[in-house]
Amino acid sequence: MRDVAIIGVGMQKWGELWKKSLRDIFVESALLAIEDAGADRIDSMYVGCMTSGLFVGQEHIGSLLADYLGVASIPATRIETACASGGAAFRLGFMEVASGMSDIVLVGGVEKMTDVGGDEATYALGTAADQEYEGFNGVTFPGLYAMIARRHMHEFGTTPEQLAQVAVKNHENGSKNPMAQFPMRITVEQVLNSVMVADPLHILDCSPITDGAAAAILCPVEMAKKISQKPLVKIIGSGQATDTIALHDREDLAYLKSTVRAAEMAYKMAVKTPENIDLAEVHDCFTIAEICITEALDFVEKGKGGPFVESGATSIGGKIPVNTSGGLKSKGHPVGATGVAQVIEIVHQLRGEAGNRQVKDAKIGLIQNMGGSGGSAVVHILEGE
């Protein structure tokens, strides 16, 4: 397999983009990535998108988006693994370039979520859970993650303040990210006093509903050195795994096995250990998720994720900064686009382009993207020059 580089990235400011359609926001981000890459052609594309059928009544978006990007003719495929769709699309782009099948591959992600009402959005997102069991019994995603949180609190003494600290840290980081949907700083008190969605998760423990897209351009490292003037960023590890789709089928509710497995694959391919990772973007769809993920990635031992975030270890300047972009929590969470936007943040950090949220001497970054309540996970490791 060939070594693969990321030579271009692009996204717009995320939010409630009512004046733009799904195709508009995708093309906007793809053109930014192409410009950043300096590429004069695209050979193939993958687009991560969870549920454009339910959100905007449009499937077949590979063809649609290639067409509206002006490249109708190339292979274009939509990839879906719920909220990990962007990460899975990125993995396939990596595989296509690594295999030698294509040279320049565009990987995008997109979701247009605010064209429907809140109830419809909750239903659409719920289709990432086991509909015949979990959905039928009325549980939605805040409820599923609340059960994970309850278990973590029961078993390890994790506190609501520690959960809130994840949100506080990520909004602090997001306040420095011009692309973030909710760039305001918040306090632990504000999180704890915000409306309860599913006990113990308040509204400020939850990531928002967002319209947004993100794109990245991949090519072989040898070609990157010729095309791109930017600092080289290589993909050195890739892993993907599944777990039972339903929470009730797991031995341990607070243990994200799919992330553990995907990380093992990625660490092995990269020949790296958690100690080698300088920073990470992880799937903080709810504050408890980030705590469980830092444990699953082996950044901290199992059960200690709460004190870990409280200690400042995952803040910028800490031992291993997590979600310097603001994460899903502050940057926003257009589900299919999230995994690709995580790549964008790590690329900016490894290139030294992250402005006032820059992590000093960042050389190796990890990306963890997750679907459902952990039924799917994708992990990548990137290395800068």
Add this chain to the structure above:
Amino acid sequence: MRDVAIIGVGMQKWGELWKKSLRDIFVESALLAIEDAGADRIDSMYVGCMTSGLFVGQEHIGSLLADYLGVASIPATRIETACASGGAAFRLGFMEVASGMSDIVLVGGVEKMTDVGGDEATYALGTAADQEYEGFNGVTFPGLYAMIARRHMHEFGTTPEQLAQVAVKNHENGSKNPMAQFPMRITVEQVLNSVMVADPLHILDCSPITDGAAAAILCPVEMAKKISQKPLVKIIGSGQATDTIALHDREDLAYLKSTVRAAEMAYKMAVKTPENIDLAEVHDCFTIAEICITEALDFVEKGKGGPFVESGATSIGGKIPVNTSGGLKSKGHPVGATGVAQVIEIVHQLRGEAGNRQVKDAKIGLIQNMGGSGGSAVVHILEGE
């Protein structure tokens, strides 16, 4: 890239499978494929599915189906390119094995279409067209293909009888396929006297709504020789392409450019020409589609597809048998599963297992799977021993 073989295939009899759920029919077909392959493990899986969100309220089916197949842990990704989803999933399975990323990959396709009413099914299928332009103006797929048929008739003098002949031939073939949803023989008169759906397309010019799944197991050729006792079937060519998603944006309505391009890629990789192809499974979602496809694949010159089918050239025993399985028309068309079921027919033919629909001395078979009104196309070429 490594050479890749197909060592196992499986599907159930398709139809209105009201007593079985999406997960049931997928697992059923996957287990048949695993048994046929003699494989003792699966390293990764891809599932083609167009719109499980709209048909059964369930996305994230990679995780769901890996879980219910008993392999929760492996990478599992759902692929969507409308009715070409199965073909695109097959291409990714091929790429994954060829690249060396995984050894044994399961490629499946599934669609559960009869849990909703006819209007809802028509809407769900319509999401493969450009919803903001085609859908908004009220056109559905029979209407789009009727426009293609009208143009072909206008330009080349193609007749309703020639269209009907596609259906007659495919039902004749389907009558010999125990998996076919509608295995009855029909006559040209029956087609022409059946209810008009969108002039000139009668109901018997249209493929049906179907529940069904299909699966295939891929591995490197070297491994296949050790694991499998069956005749070797290799994937020697793969191509995928797009065209404008909307019909009105094309210079020539009756020219399926995405199929032309995907076929060029596949012929080139396989180092074959149309003359080398012994038989083909193609995407006859409507009778006119098969006529245009035989032209796009260069089996016959442009405009001559009507006389070609009328002459018997595409019947079993003819110059190049097309849709020996019965095609989408008689076998059924559970959209996401179709591309994988096409592979199954070619594998059975190349192994000499096709019973009373066997094509004599079949060595090289082509598969063409299409999405929307031709916005996407995937072509593969298989070679038997």
